[in-house]
Amino acid sequence: xxxxxxxxxxxxxxxxxxxxxxxxxxxxxxxxxxxxxxxxxxxxxxxxxxxxxxxxxxxxxxxxxxxxxxxxxxxxxxxxxxxxxxxxxxxxxxxxxxxxxxxxxxxxxxxxxxxxxxxxxxxxxxxxxxxxxxxxxxxxxxxxxxxxxxxxxxxxxxxxxxxxxxxxxxxxxxxxxxxxxxxxxxxxxxxxxxxxxxxxxxxxxxxxxxxxxxxxxxxxxxxxxxxxxxxxxxxxxxxxxxxxxxxxxxxxxxxxxxxxxxxxxxxxxxxxxxxxxxxxxxxxxxxxxxxxxxxxxxxxxxxxxxxxxxxxxxxxxxxxxxxxxxxxxxxxxxxxxxxxxxx
Ligand SMILES: Cc1cc2nc3c(=O)[nH]c(=O)nc-3n(C[C@H](O)[C@H](O)[C@H](O)COP(=O)(O)OP(=O)(O)OC[C@H]3O[C@@H](n4cnc5c(N)ncnc54)[C@H](O)[C@@H]3O)c2cc1C
Ligand code: FES
Numbered sequence: 001x002x003x004x005x006x007x008x009x010x011x012x013x014x015x016x017x018x019x020x021x022x023x024x025x026x027x028x029x030x031x032x033x034x035x036x037x038x039x040x041x042x043x044x045x046x047x048x049x050x051x052x053x054x055x056x057x058x059x060x061x062x063x064x065x066x067x068x069x070x071x072x073x074x075x076x077x078x079x080x081x082x083x084x085x086x087x088x089x090x091x092x093x094x095x096x097x098x099x100x101x102x103x104x105x106x107x108x109x110x111x112x113x114x115x116x117x118x119x120x121x122x123x124x125x126x127x128x129x130x131x132x133x134x135x136x137x138x139x140x141x142x143x144x145x146x147x148x149x150x151x152x153x154x155x156x157x158x159x160x161x162x163x164x165x166x167x168x169x170x171x172x173x174x175x176x177x178x179x180x181x182x183x184x185x186x187x188x189x190x191x192x193x194x195x196x197x198x199x200x201x202x203x204x205x206x207x208x209x210x211x212x213x214x215x216x217x218x219x220x221x222x223x224x225x226x227x228x229x230x231x232x233x234x235x236x237x238x239x240x241x242x243x244x245x246x247x248x249x250x251x252x253x254x255x256x257x258x259x260x261x262x263x264x265x266x267x268x269x270x271x272x273x274x275x276x277x278x279x280x281x282x283x284x285x286x287x288x289x290x291x292x293x294x295x296x297x298x299x300x301x302x303x304x305x306x307x308x309x310x311x312x313x314x315x316x317x318x319x320x321x322x323x324x325x326x327x328x329x330x331x332x333x334x335x336x337x338x339x340x341x342x343x
Contacts, residue, residue, distance in 0.1 A: 018039065018320065018325045018326070019039075019175075019325065019326045020038075020039040020040050020325060020326065021169040021324060021325065022168065022324065023039070023040050026071060027071060027072050027073075027074065028059060029059055029066070029070055029071055030071070030305070031304050031305070032044075032304075032306075033059065037305070038059060039305075039325060040059055043060040044059060044060055074165060074167075074303075074304075076122075076164050077162070077163055077164070079096040079097060079162075079163050080096065081094055081096060081157070081159055081160065081161060082095040082096060082097055082139060084158065087221075089146075090145055090146050090147075090220055091143065091146070091194075091220065091222065092144050093141060094141070095139050095141050096140050096142065096161060098138060098139070099138045102165075102166070103137075103139060103140050104133075105166045106130040106133060106165065107130075107201075107204075108168065108178065109198065109205050109206075110168055110293075110296075111129070111130045111168055112127050112128060112165065112167050112168075112169075112170040113128060113130065113164060113165030113167060114126065114127055114128075114163065114165065115161050115163050116150070116161070116162050117154050117156055117157035118157060118159070118160040118161065119157075120153055124149075124150050124153050124154070125164070126151065126154065127170075127300045127303065128142045128144060129142075129170050129201070130142070130197075130198075130201055131143045131197040131198070131200045131229060132200055132201060132204055133201070133204070141229070143196075143225070143229075145193065145194040145220070167303045169303075169322075169323055169324065169326055170198055170295065171198060171293050171296060172293060172294050172295075172296055172322075172327045172328070172329055173293035173294060173326075173327065173329030174268070174293045175326060176266075176328065177266040177268065180265070182265070184210065184211050185209075185210045186210070186213075186262055186263070186265050186266075187211070187212045187213070187267070187268065188212075188214075188215070188267045188268070189202060189212060189213070189215070189270065190246075190255070190269050190270065191214070191215070191216055191217065191270040192270070192272065192275060193217070193221065195270030195271050195295055196221055196225075196230070196270070198270055199214065199230075199268075200229045200230060203239060207239060208238075211238040212238065212239045212240070213239075213240045213242070213258065214230070214239065214241050214242070215242050216241060216243050216244075217243075217245055217246045217247075246271065246275050252278070252279075255282065256286055259286045260286060263287070264287060266290055266292075266293070267291070267293070267329075268292075268294075269283075269292070269294045269295065269329070271294075272297065273337070276294045276297070276333065277338075280329065280332075280333030280337055281333060281338070284334065291328075291330075292328070292329030292330040292333065293329045294329040294332060294333065296322060298310040298312075298323065303323045303324075304323070304324070305321040305323060305324035310323045
């Protein structure tokens with residue numbers, strides 16, 4: 001498939017490949033099949049031929065056999081708060097009982113869900129990354145940076161949170177890294193601020209399967225938090241943690257040196273848009289063949305490819321829903337962050 005993306009008027013580039021993050025999962029076919037907007041299937045796009053590259057179970061067949069119904073629509077459910085811990089005035093962690101089945105489903109790095117306080121209306125929903133799972137107990141851990149209305153409302157809740165999920169597109173490009181069976185794959189993770197939450201889940205998932213260097217910019221993240229959620233994994237396997245301020249002008253040089261010396265197979269950037277552009281372009285220059293994954297920083301409101309809040313316009317007048325597609329990190333950087341200047 002070929003897509004052209006327009007970031008700003010007049011800014012047109014090409015995007016070569018795009019996958020649906022839900023294709024072939026228990027949530028496929030989805031709402032987009034009903035309206036003729038499936039990202040993968042030509043027939044479900046209203047065409048009269050089959051021309052997709054999808055190698056999994058035929059989505060069209062599933063849809064027809066299933067009486068043209070969507071599979072397992074995600075619904076709100078109540079999760080009991082097991083405990084909460086306040087780390088500083090801006091940061092709180094919730095441990096929630098979601099049952100073993102759900103905690104198993106959100107083990108995959110890049111998983112996230114929508115959460116709100118029990119009494120709040122659905123427009124208070126916020127996307128939150130899964131930071132840690134405890135499948136034996138059926139618990140998940142969420143870290144919340146308190147900013148404004150939605151997060152402030154959510155943290156008033158002590159007993160029950162309303163959740164909806166699982167959603168899978170929290171990190172663009174993660175599939176190539178997670179699905180890579182190569183033992184001792186060398187991975188560099190860079191996280192800043194609350195990007196440490198999805199980073200902790202990657203450590204939990206890959207500890208023992210890969211050699212990981214993690215650079216943490218601990219802006220507004222307390223030492224105690226890092227000790228609780230990063231160090232348990234560090235103690236177990238090939239994990240090295242370093243602290244750097246991304247704001248520091250010398251940091252790019254240090255990262256370039258690290259990349260050149262360690263020749264990483266994969267780089268994961270869990271940072272704001274500015275640093276995705278800055279460091280993403282550095283990775284493309286220094287390690288052009290490495291897999292690159294980047295946090296999905298688009299505004300995500302429904303997560304289903306419906307509301308359009310995460311849309312990026314295409315040059316042919318269409319749009320791509322960044323909540324629903326899975327792009328390679330290098331392609332995302334090349335298309336949407338290519339103008340960021342490396343200082
Ligand atoms: C996939 C994903 C995973 C996330 N994981 C976490 C997490 O683990 N912990 C955490 O604290 N935060 C996480 N966030 C960000 C979190 O959803 C926002 O901080 C929250 O919605 C802010 O709401 P607010 O009303 O408090 O602040 P607002 O003032 O509304 O927003 C504060 C900032 O958050 C951005 N924002 C607001 N709504 C959204 C939205 N629906 N999607 C994305 N960004 C938004 C705003 O543009 C602004 O930059 C995640 C966002 C995404 C997209
Ligand atoms: S968040 Fe609604 S379409 Fe992507």
